[in-house]
Amino acid sequence: MTTVANGYSQPNPAANGRKKLGGFVGFSNVPNQYHRRSVKKGFQFTAMVVGESGLGKSTLINTLFNHRMYPKKEVPAPEEERPQTVAIESMSADIEENGVRLRLTVVDTPGYGDFINNFQSWQPIVENIEARFDAYLEQENRVNRARLTDNRVHACIYFIQPTGHALRQIDIEFMRRLHQKVNLIPVIAKSDTMTDEEIALFKQRILSDIAHHQIEIFRAPVYDNEDEETLAENEEIAQKIPFAIIGADTEIDTPDGRRVRGRAYPWGLVEVDNEDHCDFVKLRQMLIRSHMEELREHTHNVLYEKYRSDKLTAMGVTQDYSVFKEVNPAAKMAEERALHDAKLAKMENEMKLVFQQKVAEKETKLKQSEEELYARHKEMREALEKQRLELEEKKRRLESGRPLTPEKANYNSASAKKKGFSLRN
Ligand SMILES: Nc1nc2c(ncn2[C@@H]2O[C@H](COP(=O)(O)OP(=O)(O)OP(=O)(O)O)[C@@H](O)[C@H]2O)c(=O)[nH]1
Ligand SMILES: [Mg+2]
CATH class of the missing domain: 3.40.50.300 (P-loop containing nucleotide triphosphate hydrolases)
Known part of the structure; x- marks a missing residue:
């Protein structure tokens, strides 16, 4: 790199760089x-x-x-x-x-x-x-x-x-x-x-x-x-x-x-x-x-x-x-509001759907347990009825003087046989 002296004459531009203060805004100093x-x-x-x-x-x-x-x-x-x-x-x-x-x-x-x-x-x-x-x-x-x-x-x-x-x-x-x-x-x-x-x-x-x-x-x-x-x-x-x-x-x-x-x-x-x-x-x-x-x-x-x-x-x-398109603030706001409204409506719809789904689920669950309850009720009623019939049968036998259960007699003879068998040993 060389610095060369040169003979070109030029008016001194630095002399123009001074600011003049006065009753003016001052933008003329920008140059x-x-x-x-x-x-x-x-x-x-x-x-x-x-x-x-x-x-x-x-x-x-x-x-x-x-x-x-x-x-x-x-x-x-x-x-x-x-x-x-x-x-x-x-x-x-x-x-x-x-x-x-x-x-x-x-x-x-x-x-x-x-x-x-x-x-x-x-x-x-x-x-x-x-x-x-x-x-x-x-x-x-x-x-x-x-x-x-x-x-x-x-x-x-x-x-x-x-x-x-x-x-x-x-x-x-x-x-x-x-x-x-x-x-x-x-x-x-x-x-x-x-x-x-x-x-x-x-x-x-x-x-x-x-x-x-x-x-x-x-x-x-x-x-x-x-x-x-x-x-x-x-x-x-x-x-x-x-x-x-x-x-x-x-x-x-x-x-x-x-x-x-x-x-x-x-x-x-x-x-x-x-x-x-x-x-x-x-x-x-x-x-x-x-x-x-x-x-x-x-x-x-x-x-x-x-x-x-x-x-x-x-x-x-x-x-x-499109980036150079002029923007009208009112139109821009209206556009943004429309977008916002659409978003809200969409969210509301989604929430409604979720709610309906939850309600339906609950209903089916309730129905199911109701049916279960009903079935149990029926079962118990049948069991009770059966018991009542048995008791009535027993009562009738007692009244007619017959042994309570023929099975019981059988059981007794069987145990007697067993005893006899054990005696033999
Ligand atoms: N008469 C005359 N001769 C010149 C002038 N300028 C240069 N010459 C001579 O012309 C010859 C070639 O000059 P260069 O400056 O080397 O030419 P160039 O264009 O750089 O040549 P290249 O590097 O080969 O492209 C030299 O002998 C110079 O002294 C001129 O204005 N008048
Ligand atoms: Mg040359």
Whole structure:
């Protein structure tokens, strides 16, 4: 991680953060609160460079950071031997200016044009952009999402070869694959190889090609409440698109004794930071000073939102629109009361049923015991009747003088026999 000094001038936003107390409610201070909070949290901004190999993408990154992001060799290699970028790599720098913290990340991609099949060129880049969306989506789905790291690509600088003709097929294909995923900012690379007239003509051709192929490039929204100065500044930036840029990470001395970033040629110098020489300053201004928030907002509200909803729809997650239905409190209460009444009625019915069942059970039990009682009564009556008959029979016998029971006589003789038998022993 490197902290680089930078020369960007910016009005001091912290000075606006003071509250004015007066006879007012105070909600007009909300923007300031938001401002203070954002300043405290800091900002994250990620830009990506895409384009054909050797168009100066890595050089532009160094120029943007005003810093050589790549390790410097002991003996500086001639520019022609500069290594090609072979993999997507990202570099970050924490920049602080007037108390505002910014983490600026630049993603460098290997230039295409080396592959026979161009599918290999855009696929890793599209995948990288989507992986960054996925990482953000994954954070949003976490339980704790108080602090999200935003590594999404907020701007994609697309390098166009300075041919002076028109957009090539590969540019159109590439931009069409990227324009709904990222804010596209087309630039004419190595614009020091073209004259001013050539550049003006080439810009027109590029814009008409972009319009013809319905490629959406980033255009800053215009707000009504903007002051005239800002409007003019934004208009100036918009008119320079596609920016004709020059990259240089070396400093050179000018004949008039200044030390500037630029490129020295036998016939003269081109200065990176000179607006008469190229649009680099305007590009940097748009990225970092005037449109960073719009780039971030458009990424979040439009590009990411589209990616997110497409992805969730593909996963089979559907939106339950009934949750957005407007609620009328009176209707809601009536609905709840009806539900409650229905519940009460159901409970009453159930209790009635249980009661009836219990009563029926009791009745059958009573009937059963009544029958049992009746049967016992009958039995006892029969037994009594039998006894009465026997007694009457006995009485009759006694009266007629006959022995009480013939069985008794039999018994006596039997016992006598027994006695006789025992006597014999
Ligand atoms: N004339 C001119 N040359 C440039 C400019 N910017 C970079 N170069 C030179 O072009 C060559 C390639 O630059 P790089 O920055 O390595 O190109 P690149 O796009 O990163 O290439 P890859 O990593 O292969 O994709 C180097 O020799 C640079 O010095 C420019 O604006 N004008
Ligand atoms: Mg490179």
